[in-house]
Amino acid sequence: MAADMTVKILDESVGNVVLINLKGGKVIRGNLQGFDQHMNLVLEDSEELSEDNKTNGLGTIVVRGDNVVMISPPR
Amino acid sequence: MAADMTVKILDESVGNVVLINLKGGKVIRGNLQGFDQHMNLVLEDSEELSEDNKTNGLGTIVVRGDNVVMISPPR
Amino acid sequence: MAADMTVKILDESVGNVVLINLKGGKVIRGNLQGFDQHMNLVLEDSEELSEDNKTNGLGTIVVRGDNVVMISPPR
Amino acid sequence: MAADMTVKILDESVGNVVLINLKGGKVIRGNLQGFDQHMNLVLEDSEELSEDNKTNGLGTIVVRGDNVVMISPPR
Amino acid sequence: MAADMTVKILDESVGNVVLINLKGGKVIRGNLQGFDQHMNLVLEDSEELSEDNKTNGLGTIVVRGDNVVMISPPR
Amino acid sequence: MAADMTVKILDESVGNVVLINLKGGKVIRGNLQGFDQHMNLVLEDSEELSEDNKTNGLGTIVVRGDNVVMISPPR
Amino acid sequence: MAADMTVKILDESVGNVVLINLKGGKVIRGNLQGFDQHMNLVLEDSEELSEDNKTNGLGTIVVRGDNVVMISPPR
Numbered sequence: 325m326a327a328d329m330t331v332k333i334l335d336e337s338v339g340n341v342v343l344i345n346l347k348g349g350k351v352i353r354g355n356l357q358g359f360d361q362h363m364n365l366v367l368e369d370s371e372e373l374s375e376d377n378k379t380n381g382l383g384t385i386v387v388r389g390d391n392v393v394m395i396s397p398p399r
Numbered sequence: 400m401a402a403d404m405t406v407k408i409l410d411e412s413v414g415n416v417v418l419i420n421l422k423g424g425k426v427i428r429g430n431l432q433g434f435d436q437h438m439n440l441v442l443e444d445s446e447e448l449s450e451d452n453k454t455n456g457l458g459t460i461v462v463r464g465d466n467v468v469m470i471s472p473p474r
Numbered sequence: 475m476a477a478d479m480t481v482k483i484l485d486e487s488v489g490n491v492v493l494i495n496l497k498g499g500k501v502i503r504g505n506l507q508g509f510d511q512h513m514n515l516v517l518e519d520s521e522e523l524s525e526d527n528k529t530n531g532l533g534t535i536v537v538r539g540d541n542v543v544m545i546s547p548p549r
Numbered sequence: 550m551a552a553d554m555t556v557k558i559l560d561e562s563v564g565n566v567v568l569i570n571l572k573g574g575k576v577i578r579g580n581l582q583g584f585d586q587h588m589n590l591v592l593e594d595s596e597e598l599s600e601d602n603k604t605n606g607l608g609t610i611v612v613r614g615d616n617v618v619m620i621s622p623p624r
Numbered sequence: 625m626a627a628d629m630t631v632k633i634l635d636e637s638v639g640n641v642v643l644i645n646l647k648g649g650k651v652i653r654g655n656l657q658g659f660d661q662h663m664n665l666v667l668e669d670s671e672e673l674s675e676d677n678k679t680n681g682l683g684t685i686v687v688r689g690d691n692v693v694m695i696s697p698p699r
Numbered sequence: 700m701a702a703d704m705t706v707k708i709l710d711e712s713v714g715n716v717v718l719i720n721l722k723g724g725k726v727i728r729g730n731l732q733g734f735d736q737h738m739n740l741v742l743e744d745s746e747e748l749s750e751d752n753k754t755n756g757l758g759t760i761v762v763r764g765d766n767v768v769m770i771s772p773p774r
Numbered sequence: 775m776a777a778d779m780t781v782k783i784l785d786e787s788v789g790n791v792v793l794i795n796l797k798g799g800k801v802i803r804g805n806l807q808g809f810d811q812h813m814n815l816v817l818e819d820s821e822e823l824s825e826d827n828k829t830n831g832l833g834t835i836v837v838r839g840d841n842v843v844m845i846s847p848p849r
Contacts, residue, residue, distance in 0.1 A: 329808020329816040330836055346468065347798075347841075348422075358404020363814075363838055364438075366404040386405055386470040388438055391422075393796065395836040421543065423497075433479020439513075441479040461480055461545040463513055466497075496618065498572075508554020514588075516554040536555055536620040538588055541572075571693065573647075583629020589663075591629040611630055611695040613663055616647075646768065648722075658704020664738075666704040686705055686770040688738055691722075721843065723797075733779020739813075741779040761780055761845040763813055766797075 334359050337397040342367070344387065345394040354385065363389030409434050412472040417442070419462060420469040429460065438464030484509050487547040492517070494537060495544040504535065513539030559584050562622040567592075569612065570619040579610065588614030633697055634659050642667070643696040644687065654685065663689030709734050712772040717742070719762060720769040729760065738764030784809050787847040792817070794837065795844040804835065813839030 337356050344352040344365065354370025365387040371379040412431045419427040419440065429445025440462040446454040487506050494502040494515065504520025515537040521529040562581050569577040569590065579595025590612040596604040637656045644652040644665065654670025665687040671679040712731045719727040719740065729745025740762040746754040787806050794802040794815065804820025815837040821829040 328810075330810055330814045332808075333816050333834065333836055350468075352469075358407075360403075360405055364405045366408050382469075382471060384408065384472050386408055386472070388464070388467045388469070389838070390465070390840070391468045392838045393800075393841045394802075394832075394838070396832060397834050397836070425543075427544075432483075435478075435480055439480045441483050457544075457546060459483065459547055461483055461547070463539070463542045463544070465540070466543045500618075502619075508557075510553075510555055514555045516558050532619075532621060534558065534622055536558055536622070538614070538617045538619070540615070541618045575693075577694075583632075585628075585630055589630045591633050607694075607696060609633065609697050611633055611697070613689070613692045613694070615690070616693045650768075652769075658707075660703075660705055664705045666708050682769075682771060684708065684772050686708055686772070688764070688767045688769070690765070691768050725843075727844075733782075735778075735780055739780045741783050757844075757846060759783065759847055761783055761847070763839070763842045763844070765840070766843045 333397055334395065337395075340398040342398065343396040344392060345396075346387070346391045347393055348391075352382070352385070352387065353379075354382070357384075360389070363392050363395075365389065365392070365395075408472055409470065412470075415473040417473065418471040419467060420471075421462070421466045422468055423466075427457070427460070427462065428454075429457070432459075435464070438467050438470075440464065440467070440470075483547055484545065487545075490548040492548065493546040494542060495546075496537070496541045497543055498541075502532070502535070502537065503529075504532070507534075510539070513542050513545075515539065515542070515545075558622055559620065562620075565623040567623065568621040569617060570621075571612070571616045572618055573616075577607070577610070577612065578604075579607070582609075585614070588617050588620075590614065590617070590620075634695065637695075637697040640698040642698065644692060645694040645696075646687070646691045647693055648691075652682070652685070652687065653679075654682070657684075660689070663692050663695075665689065665692070665695075708772055709770065712770075715773040717773065718771040719767060720771075721762070721766045722768055723766075727757070727760070727762065728754075729757070732759075735764070738767050738770075740764065740767070740770075783847055784845065787845075790848040792848065793846040794842060795846075796837070796841045797843055798841075802832070802835070802837065803829075804832070807834075810839070813842050813845075815839065815842070815845075 342356045351373040352370055354367030357366040357368050359365050368384050370382040370385050373379055417431045426448040427445055429442030432441040432443050434440050443459050445457040445460050448454055492506045501523040502520055504517030507516040507518050509515050518534050520532045520535050523529055567581045576598040577595055579592030582591040582593050584590050593609050595607045595610050598604055642656045651673040652670055654667030657666040657668050659665050668684050670682040670685050673679055717731045726748045727745055729742030732741040732743050734740050743759050745757040745760050748754055792806045801823040802820055804817030807816040807818050809815050818834050820832040820835050823829055
């Protein structure tokens with residue numbers, strides 16, 4: 325089984341900009357500083373992306389993991 | 400893995416003003432007094448921010464962690 | 475870490491009037507008699523506050539903790 | 550801490566008529582026969598109360614605890 | 625405490641017709657064959673009751689317990 | 700208590716066509732290949748049934764158990 | 775019991791393109807790189823499928839398992 329893949333991908337993304345899709349439709353972009361087994365996330369220099377491509381600066385944030393739908397590591 | 404980052408950021412925020420986004424859209428600002436592993440929070444001098452930039456004073460509150468979407472520590 | 479703050483604040487509020495915000499928007503005011511680790515609450519002389527500032531007497535109630543959004547201890 | 554208050558209040562209510570508020574707005578009145586740590590309830594001679602003050606007899610019912618918002622013991 | 629009341633009532637209902645209210649409003653009637661601690665249920669000769677008092681035969685079904693609101697044992 | 704009834708019914712259904720009702724209203728029909736204690740299901744030759752009685756072939760699928768409302772074994 | 779079927783099917787799908795149905799209706803297609811016991815998934819070369827058959831490239835993503843409804847392995 326490839327069970328530790330999630331941790332590996334997130335671990336490799338620390339220090340890089342990731343895109344986070346939250347339940348309810350919010351999209352957040354920020355530099356991943358850390359995460360835990362609940363997918364609680366710490367993002368730095370983060371901003372919320374609106375549908376009209378505007379951004380709203382959020383600075384450093386803690387995201388509670390149960391709100392997360394998808395995380396896109398940097399390409 | 401950077402697992403303890405969430406605790407570290409919240410721990411450093413104790414005694415400072417944080418911004419809390421709750422499920423359903425409420426936004427609360429207050430001085431973080433404490434938190435636990437469920438992200439239950441204690442805030443002092445807290446106030447709810449309305450969309451029209453008015454504020455509604457709440458004093459000291461306990462927020463149940465499962466309502467929390469994001470926490471913004473002080474910049 | 476300031477982990478036991480939530481319990482401390484609730485513990486100090488026992489015997490006093492607290493304001494409870496529930497999921498779905500209900501607001502309850504009552505004298506806190508007890509609580510547990512799920513934030514199940516026992517309130518005495520409680521009443522529901524309507525938006526038009528009317529109150530609806532509820533007497534003693536047990537509130538199941540997973541409905542709780544915020545608890546405001548007495549100021 | 551006053552942690553066992555919830556159990557104490559429910560325990561004292563066994564054999565008496567209680568009012569139950571469920572998620573979604575249903576209100577049930579019935580004679581409490583038993584409960585467990587999930588707040589699963591057994592009610593006897595129970596009835597659903599409609600908004601127009603009509604009642605709909607339900608007899609004995611088991612209520613799954615995760616649907617419960619509030620329980621009002623007899624006054 | 626009367627903690628085992630839920631199990632006792634369900635246990636006595638095995639082999640009898642029960643009425644099940646599900647989240648979302650569905651009502652199912654069927655002969656209870658078994659249940660477990662999650663309130664997962666097995667019903668035989670079950671049917672869904674529509675609001676217009678029609679019934680829709682379902683035969684034997686397994687109901688996942690987290691959908692259950694109330695169970696009415698036979699009177 | 701008849702606690703293992705759920706497992707027994709599902710176990711007897713392996714290799715047979717079952718009907719699955721999901722939260723949100725989707726109905727899936729397929730040949731049950733396996734299941735676990737969360738009611739995660741593996742179905743083969745599965746298809747989604749639309750309200751207009753059309754079917755949409757899905758092939759082999761894994762269904763996450765927390766979406767399941769009811770499972771109807773073959774009659 | 776056929777309990778390990780879910781793991782077996784997912785395990786065999788690693789390295790292949792799978793289709794993921796999420797709560798809320800999103801459909802994602804991508805090459806499965808890994809999964810864990812919560813059905814957290816890692817997908818590579820993934821894309822979101824819109825109802826008008828357009829696709830939106832997502833690259834590598836981590837999907838939090840509690841959002842997953844169904845996973846279709848390659849046929």
